[in-house]
Amino acid sequence: MTNNSPIRIAxxxxxxxxxxxxxxxxxxxxxxxxxYPGTTVLAHTGFSHIEDKQVxxxxxxxxxxxxxSSPDEKVVFDLLLCDNKIDLILFILDSTNLRRSFxxxxxxxxFEIPCLxxxxxxxxxxxxCIKINLQLLKSRLPVPIVxxxxxxxxxxxxxxxxxxxxxxxxxxxxxxxxxxIIEECRQTLLNAxxxxxxxxxxxxxxxxxxxxxSIYLKNFSPSLHSQLSQLQSQIQNRLRQNGFxxxxxxxxxxxxxxxxxxxxxxxxxxxxxxxxxxxxxxxxHKFWGPVIFFAIMFLVFQSLYAWSAPFxxxxxxxxxxxxxxxFLWLEKFPILQSLTTDGILTGVGSVLVFLPQILLLFLFxxxxxxxxxxxxxxxxxxxxxxxxxxxxxxFVPLLSGYACSIPAILSTRTLDSPxxxxxxxxxxxxxxxxxxxxxxxxxISAFIEPKYGPNIAALSLFFMHFVGPLVAFPFAWFLNRxxxxxxxxxFVLEFPHxxxxxxxxxxxxxxxxxxDFLQRAxxxxxxxxxxxxxxxxxxxxxELASKIRSEFLKTHANSYPSEQIHAQLSDPNSPxxxxxxxxxxxAYLEQSYLGRLGKFLQPIFSYAxxxxxxxxxxxxxxxxxxxxxxxxxxIYNLGGDISEESADLHSALSSATxxxxxxxxxxxxxxxxxxxxxxFFALCLQCGATIAVVAQEINWRWxxxxxxxxxxxxxxxxxxxxxxxxxxxxxx
Amino acid sequence: xxxxxxxxxxxxxxxxxxxxxxxxxxxxxxSSRLAALGLLPGSIxxxxxxxxxxxxxxxxIEKRQIALRRSEAQLLLVxxxxxx
Ligand SMILES: Nc1nc2c(ncn2[C@@H]2O[C@H](COP(=O)(O)OP(=O)(O)OP(=O)(O)O)[C@@H](O)[C@H]2O)c(=O)[nH]1
Numbered sequence: 001m002t003n004n005s006p007i008r009i010a011x012x013x014x015x016x017x018x019x020x021x022x023x024x025x026x027x028x029x030x031x032x033x034x035x036y037p038g039t040t041v042l043a044h045t046g047f048s049h050i051e052d053k054q055v056x057x058x059x060x061x062x063x064x065x066x067x068x069s070s071p072d073e074k075v076v077f078d079l080l081l082c083d084n085k086i087d088l089i090l091f092i093l094d095s096t097n098l099r100r101s102f103x104x105x106x107x108x109x110x111f112e113i114p115c116l117x118x119x120x121x122x123x124x125x126x127x128x129c130i131k132i133n134l135q136l137l138k139s140r141l142p143v144p145i146v147x148x149x150x151x152x153x154x155x156x157x158x159x160x161x162x163x164x165x166x167x168x169x170x171x172x173x174x175x176x177x178x179x180x181i182i183e184e185c186r187q188t189l190l191n192a193x194x195x196x197x198x199x200x201x202x203x204x205x206x207x208x209x210x211x212x213x214s215i216y217l218k219n220f221s222p223s224l225h226s227q228l229s230q231l232q233s234q235i236q237n238r239l240r241q242n243g244f245x246x247x248x249x250x251x252x253x254x255x256x257x258x259x260x261x262x263x264x265x266x267x268x269x270x271x272x273x274x275x276x277x278x279x280x281x282x283x284x285h286k287f288w289g290p291v292i293f294f295a296i297m298f299l300v301f302q303s304l305y306a307w308s309a310p311f312x313x314x315x316x317x318x319x320x321x322x323x324x325x326x327f328l329w330l331e332k333f334p335i336l337q338s339l340t341t342d343g344i345l346t347g348v349g350s351v352l353v354f355l356p357q358i359l360l361l362f363l364f365x366x367x368x369x370x371x372x373x374x375x376x377x378x379x380x381x382x383x384x385x386x387x388x389x390x391x392x393x394x395f396v397p398l399l400s401g402y403a404c405s406i407p408a409i410l411s412t413r414t415l416d417s418p419x420x421x422x423x424x425x426x427x428x429x430x431x432x433x434x435x436x437x438x439x440x441x442x443x444i445s446a447f448i449e450p451k452y453g454p455n456i457a458a459l460s461l462f463f464m465h466f467v468g469p470l471v472a473f474p475f476a477w478f479l480n481r482x483x484x485x486x487x488x489x490x491f492v493l494e495f496p497h498x499x500x501x502x503x504x505x506x507x508x509x510x511x512x513x514x515x516d517f518l519q520r521a522x523x524x525x526x527x528x529x530x531x532x533x534x535x536x537x538x539x540x541x542x543e544l545a546s547k548i549r550s551e552f553l554k555t556h557a558n559s560y561p562s563e564q565i566h567a568q569l570s571d572p573n574s575p576x577x578x579x580x581x582x583x584x585x586x587a588y589l590e591q592s593y594l595g596r597l598g599k600f601l602q603p604i605f606s607y608a609x610x611x612x613x614x615x616x617x618x619x620x621x622x623x624x625x626x627x628x629x630x631x632x633x634x635i636y637n638l639g640g641d642i643s644e645e646s647a648d649l650h651s652a653l654s655s656a657t658x659x660x661x662x663x664x665x666x667x668x669x670x671x672x673x674x675x676x677x678x679x680f681f682a683l684c685l686q687c688g689a690t691i692a693v694v695a696q697e698i699n700w701r702w703x704x705x706x707x708x709x710x711x712x713x714x715x716x717x718x719x720x721x722x723x724x725x726x727x728x729x730x731x732x
Numbered sequence: 733x734x735x736x737x738x739x740x741x742x743x744x745x746x747x748x749x750x751x752x753x754x755x756x757x758x759x760x761x762x763s764s765r766l767a768a769l770g771l772l773p774g775s776i777x778x779x780x781x782x783x784x785x786x787x788x789x790x791x792x793i794e795k796r797q798i799a800l801r802r803s804e805a806q807l808l809l810v811x812x813x814x815x816x
Contacts, residue, residue: 211764491800
């Protein structure tokens with residue numbers, strides 16, 4: 001160990017043993033969460049001092065074994081394989097399940113990294129009347145053993161001093177004693193590796209022997225890969241001929257050892273009585289299970305949808321207040337005024353409004369997870385989601401997507417299967433979030449309700465909520481099952497003990513999620529907002545305003561005496577001067593860079609029946625979907641301060657007609673166009689914040705890819721809707 | 733004990749009947765994952781819950797509850813211990 005590289009300690013163990021809880025106790029809040037490069041596997045790192053030495057702790061994903069091809073396991077394997085990367089492993093064991101916990105330790109022994117065993121959940125062992133003879137266990141193993149109750153911080157001091165001792169005088173777990181024939185095969189492999197001038201390490205040799213679909217082989221170049229896999233099949237055939245069932249050989253060998261190690265250590269009462277909690281007979285009941293599940297989900301959804309509203313409103317009014325003040329201060333500097341109010345403050349507001357929903361969702365999820373219910377919920381819902389490559393745990397994030405994609409995507413961190421996390425993240429933006437609602441409301445109440453009445457209107461609104469999922473789930477199925485053929489992830493879900501949530505764990509989760517969102521996605525959302533502002537503001541030639549003004553005076557000269565016009569225009573609050581102001585704003589929007597882009601792209605959107613005004617409104621809604629309404633307000637000379645229920649907006653839209661071309665004189669917002677706009681909004685990713693969060697949680701490539709893909713789907717969906725409906729005489 | 737009982741797939745075992753694991757299907761990567769969890773020949777398992785949609789199932793091994801999909805449970809051949 002050199003002096004300048006920090007000491008690195010990894011926490012490794014089965015899922016749900018309490019690694020994260022222990023990690024939080026060891027590092028406090030000085031931690032950092034990222035993905036391992038190229039994966040959706042989360043890496044938690046944090047610093048702490050052990051006897052004045054700076055130590056970096058790494059919380060690795062919980063795994064049961066090294067044997068299969070999941071990204072989690074590869075992350076652990078690769079980290080341990082690198083030379084000198086890890087100075088000490090803390091193996092976290094579940095005291096109520098030592099036998100299983102030891103399996104991973106036996107598998108990892110060949111890395112020969114110094115280690116320390118932590119028997120966590122000691123309180124649960126006592127509660128469940130599992131008697132562990134610690135003295136005996138210690139006498140059988142050459143590595144130090146500490147018992148902890150991470151949840152209450154009990155045993156932490158002992159752990160810290162044991163870590164200090166281990167760093168000074170490291171001890172390793174005994175190497176496995178393989179049966180002679182397996183040992184021979186390992187030697188064959190290691191020699192072959194040396195001949196190929198590969199520095200094959202013992203753990204790699206073992207994995208090549210036991211795992212047929214090993215991803216470790218894929219680390220090598222194609223030619224080495226084919227040589228090694230040839231060797232692998234020779235060795236595996238040899239072992240099979242000697243009577244080994246390779247799927248279970250390794251486990252059989254290790255478990256035999258473990259049973260010997262634990263003989264008389266665990267005083268079992270010898271019974272195999274039912275161990276499921278009485279709560280399970282209700283919560284997993286055929287009838288009551290789903291009823292309770294949907295009741296809880298309703299509560300979660302309601303909280304995101306409704307309870308967050310007062311907080312969101314408060315944030316919005318604060319931002320509005322700040323805008324009003326800044327607006328007055330900066331009256332003399334129109335560009336700065338517009339930048340701070342429409343760019344920066346709007347951006348800050350659009351970051352902050354997500355906080356209430358994020359905190360509420362994480363509050364619920366961590367309560368559900370900590371109590372042990374989330375695993376049961378996943379059990380109940382699994383079949384409904386398994387067909388397209390997801391699993392039961394994906395339900396809560398997907399449902400939350402109906403309120404807002406941002407908290408929902410952040411909550412995919414609770415999914416322990418990386419491929420399910422990726423698919424769920426990509427599916428969430430298709431769920432009809434609450435920002436799409438005002439858009440649907442506007443068009444349905446302006447065009448569908450007047451014609452078909454409230455029942456069809458309600459039905460249409462209901463239907464719009466399913467357009468996204470109807471497209472997205474089959475696509476996920478196609479992607480996972482046909483295109484990528486993601487290997488069927490084993491669904492192994494252990495039911496944790498029911499217990500009261502730990503307040504400390506819950507608050508840590510809330511704090512982490514909020515901090516991460518503000519620091520990472522927040523800055524991107526702000527940047528997007530400022531860029532969009534600039535595209536909408538510039539170039540803004542001053543002549544335009546005077547030109548509009550003189551045209552305005554000309555058109556109104558006939559209807560009013562000229563003194564009256566000038567009197568009205570000198571009062572900025574008079575109806576006439578508001579009208580002039582709205583006309584100027586609209587003209588500026590039309591000639592802005594974004595307006596020009598809209599006109600440039602309009603031919604593409606004409607297939608969906610959109611005119612340039614609709615196209616600009618769609619482009620302008622990129623910072624947030626509901627902005628569509630204020631952009632339409634601006635374009636139709638009504639100002640941006642308008643709601644989806646505004647009668648003025650409804651009548652402006654319904655009286656808009658095509659100025660020229662084959663459809664000249666016909667209404668722009670015909671029913672096919674209206675449906676096309678709604679389908680477009682159901683499928684598009686016009687939401688800068690979502691893109692920022694996808695980039696934060698996966699990477700930029702996926703985020704931009706998803707944006708392009710959804711934009712294409714939205715265009716395709718809108719075009720098909722328009723073209724098909726236009727062929728139906730009824731809709732014309 | 734009834735060692736002679738014909739092995740059946742774990743997925744077709746009746747709930748709450750203890751059974752002894754007889755064998756795991758070879759040459760299947762999922763088998764080795766199940767084996768890693770301690771689902772090895774000789775261990776006693778039983779089905780404790782079936783999800784409302786019929787899949788997955790929860791099984792008890794030692795003192796813990798684990799949920800498995802039926803497609804995974806099919807890889808385990810078990811002998812019901814009827815007269816226990
Ligand atoms: N009773 C008891 N519960 C604990 C103890 N340590 C952790 N827990 C609880 O066990 C559950 C799982 O803890 P985590 O720290 O999330 O476990 P983990 O090993 O990080 O789990 P993964 O993230 O799935 O790998 C939480 O509900 C904790 O509150 C303990 O010593 N005693």
